Amino acid sequence: MQSFDDLTTLPDDVVRDYQEAGHAVVRGLATREEIARYRPAIVGAAEKARFEKRPLQERDTYGKAFLQLFNLWRLDEEVRAFVFARRFAAVAARLMEVDGVRLYHDQGLFKEPGGGTTPWHQDQFYWPLDTDRTITMWMPLVDVDPSMGPMRFASGSHTARSLGDFPIGDVSHEEFGAIVERRGLPVRDHAPFAAGDATFHSGWTLHSAAPNRTDTMREVMTIIYYADGTRVGELDHPARKFDRDVWLAGCEPGELAAGPLNPVLYERGGNA
Ligand SMILES: O=C(O)CCC(=O)C(=O)O
Numbered sequence: 001m002q003s004f005d006d007l008t009t010l011p012d013d014v015v016r017d018y019q020e021a022g023h024a025v026v027r028g029l030a031t032r033e034e035i036a037r038y039r040p041a042i043v044g045a046a047e048k049a050r051f052e053k054r055p056l057q058e059r060d061t062y063g064k065a066f067l068q069l070f071n072l073w074r075l076d077e078e079v080r081a082f083v084f085a086r087r088f089a090a091v092a093a094r095l096m097e098v099d100g101v102r103l104y105h106d107q108g109l110f111k112e113p114g115g116g117t118t119p120w121h122q123d124q125f126y127w128p129l130d131t132d133r134t135i136t137m138w139m140p141l142v143d144v145d146p147s148m149g150p151m152r153f154a155s156g157s158h159t160a161r162s163l164g165d166f167p168i169g170d171v172s173h174e175e176f177g178a179i180v181e182r183r184g185l186p187v188r189d190h191a192p193f194a195a196g197d198a199t200f201h202s203g204w205t206l207h208s209a210a211p212n213r214t215d216t217m218r219e220v221m222t223i224i225y226y227a228d229g230t231r232v233g234e235l236d237h238p239a240r241k242f243d244r245d246v247w248l249a250g251c252e253p254g255e256l257a258a259g260p261l262n263p264v265l266y267e268r269g270g271n272a
Helices: 012-021 032-049 061-065 077-083 086-096 170-183 238-247
Strands: 023-026 067-070 100-110 118-121 134-140 151-154 198-202 207-209 220-227 264-267
Touching (some): 032 067, 032 077, 032 100, 061 118, 077 100, 086 198, 086 220, 086 264, 118 170, 151 198, 170 207
Antiparallel strands (some): 023 198, 100 220, 100 264, 118 207, 134 220, 151 207
16 A cells, blocks of 8 residues: 555646646545545544534534534544645645645535535635635545535636635625626536545635535545645634634734644655
8 A cells, every 4th residue: 555655746737727726636646545444534533523413404504514523633543644644735735836734624524415505615714824825635535426515616716815704604605606607707526536536725716515415425534734834814803713713722813823733744855
């Protein structure tokens, strides 16, 4: 079996796609063997971390979109090895054209059978990070076809940075959906996916996902990275203050975003 320290060769056109569109797909970033080995630990950690017990029909739109399970790397050594994979972090660094990346946090995003639409949103609305060099890796642990609710991205939307202060929900879906239509932004989903393929999207890229119309759980693991050297930004609304308190514990605005939960996961020429 390959090691997660083995890097992958990324064609230049994938980097160009990412820069231009704000998203890109990397096929086979994890092998089938790696997914078979690490999936049970990720699913087990997700079960441990699950706090949502209500049936789907009793939840709001955001709650119906997926089970969201945070920082699974802290629950299990195998999951830690997956989240700390130098191979994944190196792709994040190359796409953002930076020398090193830190972990913001991981999250399992499991869209249940019958799970709803993921509303249009921008991730960086939540993140008190003083940079636009932020990126999410979204990797299915099972094969995902278009009926299972793959992500879709509005190409080019990242260049505008903030398109409105909307937390994810019905209002963000309506407002951002209208922007996508009005501006005629091309929407792409990169589906179908084999387990181990991965998409990468920028923190300002508008994205959403269709409902899961199948009987199979859409198991996805995500890892969020930002450029090493980034400083903590303004805590200019409650969501950003909450994120600072949880993910950047102890870091104040203007200081390096480098708390105990934010290890360097890749450094060009280094060991990380
Ligand atoms: O998996 C989904 O449905 C949405 C994922 C997402 O919003 C993200 O990874 O930023």
